[in-house]
Structures are given as structure tokens and as C-alpha cells.
């Protein structure tokens with residue numbers, strides 16, 4: 374029988390256990406022995422190499438030219454989940470030497486109606502006869518001022534996941550990078566040139582009830598005001614032409630989210646266009662980001678979190694746009 378204290382047994386065990394640990398526990402493990410210190414630094418390097426944990430088609434690395442923080446810790450989901458107490462307490466391995474990506478940790482939630490989609494013949498979705506979309510007209514609309522909207526095929530359709538009218542449903546496929554900045558914390562940057570209208574990413578996180586969103590918002594405001602948290606709770610309101618709100622969707626990517634949780638605010642609207650995407654057969658719309666204009670490699674990706682309401686306790690905004698009032702928009706829950 375092999376001696377479990379031999380260095381090779383330690384590193385095999387470390388490979389099984391360390392990727393499950395959050396940063397404080399990983400740091401504690403590192404101080405236990407020289408072998409564990411070496412194993413934790415390997416896990417840390419792998420975490421920094423891909424914020425998406427292998428759950429996206431392309432890795433999204435962290436890049437920190439500012440300080441020694443190697444990565445930001447959160448649970449990764451490529452698509453939004455219905456909040457349940459279990460979903461926020463789940464652990465998720467990150468930093469293993471898997472040859473294959475692990476696949477999403479949670480099953481994709483069924484958010485829809487039994488059937489309400491198109492029955493197009495293969496590869497004809499999105500065309501003139503498709504019940505789900507008129508992509509050209511919608512693209513023009515999606516890139517206009519304010520929140521755009523798009524329709525795509527979905528679970529209620531006969532077509533499969535490779536259908537051409539599901540371009541926001543394949544996760545991140547463009548090269549991105551999460552870069553640490555002096556004043557704004559981490560931010561999402563383009564690591565390749567993007568063209569106007571190109572799909573960048575979805576804003577994935579936990580769908581919350583308004584009651585839960587309000588509870589968390591109060592807690593996050595408190596923690597953010599003393600610099601202990603960078604919250605990523607987004608409230609989307611869709612308005613009727615009368616101006617009255619008709620739909621409110623709360624997505625919290627603070628603890629469980631995807632790369633979009635790193636997108637910072639810009640008072641001038643930024644270079645990303647938020648678009649509400651409705652998929653046939655799905656009750657809840659998804660918030661996706663398209664490039665609002667051509668974007669060069671290295672540019673930070675930003676959008677407007679909303680109108681900045683000047684209030685004494687508002688956090689300072691460092692977007693540096695000419696119209697910036699110096700205060701971040703605050704969510705009115």
C-alpha cells in the first residue's frame with residue numbers, strides 16, 4: 374500500500390481537494406506544508422488563467438498589473454439560474470487539471486412553456502417564414518438608443534442548439550480578459566477586435582424575486598459603502614409606451630455569475646448595448662450585451678448602469694466620461 378504522506382500522494386490528494394476551496398481556505402492550506410504550498414500555487418495559477426473555470430468555449434483570463442490579487446472569487450454559471458438557497462451555498466471546483474471542461478455545475482433551469490416555438494425546416498430558422506424572428510429588423514432595433522430587444526428560437530422550437538437564430542445561447546465565444554484597475558476594481562476588456570452588433574456575453578446570475586433582490590440590495594449597499602463588496606445585482610425594467618413599468622427582472626451575479634459581472638459602468642452609455650432576448654418557449658427574457666460600435670482589442674467594455682442619482686452616500690464614479698457627475702448610479706429598489 375502507498376504511504377499517504379509521500380510527496381506524490383500529497384499532490385494527488387491536493388489535486389482532489391484544493392480546487393474546491395475558497396481563497397481563505399486555500400491560503401490556510403498553503404501554510405500547512407511546503408508540498409501543499411506548491412500545490413496551491415498551481416491551483417491559483419490555473420484559476421487566474423480562466424475566470425470561467427472551463428465553462429465557456431474560450432478561457433477568460435485575469436490580468437492584474439496593479440497589485441498581488443490573482444483573481445476574484447465567485448461561483449461560475451454560463452446561464453442564469455433560478456435562485457434557491459441551495460444554489461448560493463453550492464461549492465464549485467476551480468483550478469483542477471481536467472483535460473475536458475467539467476460542464477455546467479447546475480442543470481440549466483427550465484424556464485418556459487411546454488411549446489410556443491417555430492417548426493422550421495432544418496437551417497431555415499430566423500428567415501422570413503420563421504415564427505421566432507425577423508433578425509434584420511430586430512438588429513436595427515436592438516442597436517438603437519436605450520434597451521434593445523431580440524427574439525430567438527428556444528426550448529419551444531423544433532430546431533436544435535446549433536440553429537442560426539440562437540446566437541446569444543452559446544455562451545462566450547469572443548476573446549475577453551478581466552483586468553484589475555486602480556480605481557474600479559476588476560473590469561472586462563476585449564482581447565480581440567469586436568465589430569458593431571457582435572454578441573459579447575449574457576448577463577448571467579441568479580434570477581431573484583423582487584423581495585429577495587431588495588433584501589440583498591440593502592445588504593450590498595452597506596458592504597459596498599465600506600469597500601467590502603463590489604455588488605453585481607442588476608434590475609431590469611421594461612416599460613410600456615405609457616412609461617409605466619410592466620416587467621421587472623432581477624439578476625444577481627455577485628456570488629453566482631459569469632464574466633459579465635465584471636463589466637463596469639460608464640456615464641456616457643459605454644460601448645456595449647444591453648438587449649433583452651426572448652427565446653420561444655421561455656417565460657423570462659435574458660439580458661445580453663452586443664457591441665454598440667466597433668471595439669478595438671484591449672478596450673474596456675462598459676455600459677450604463679442607469680441614470681446617476683446624486684445622493685450624499687453614492688459611491689464615486691471613475692468612468693472619466695465628459696458627462697460623468699462623479700457618482701455611480703444607485704439602484705432604487
Ligand SMILES: C[S@@+](CC[C@H](N)C(=O)[O-])C[C@H]1O[C@@H](n2cnc3c(N)ncnc32)[C@H](O)[C@@H]1O
Nearest residue numbers: 557558559603604605634635637638690691692
Ligand atoms: C458589476 S461590478 C463590476 C466589477 C467590479 N469592478 C469588480 O471588481 O468586481 C459593479 C461594481 O464595480 C465598481 N464600479 C463599476 N463601475 C464603476 C465606475 N465607473 N467607477 C467606480 N467604480 C465602478 C463599483 O464598485 C460597482 O459596485
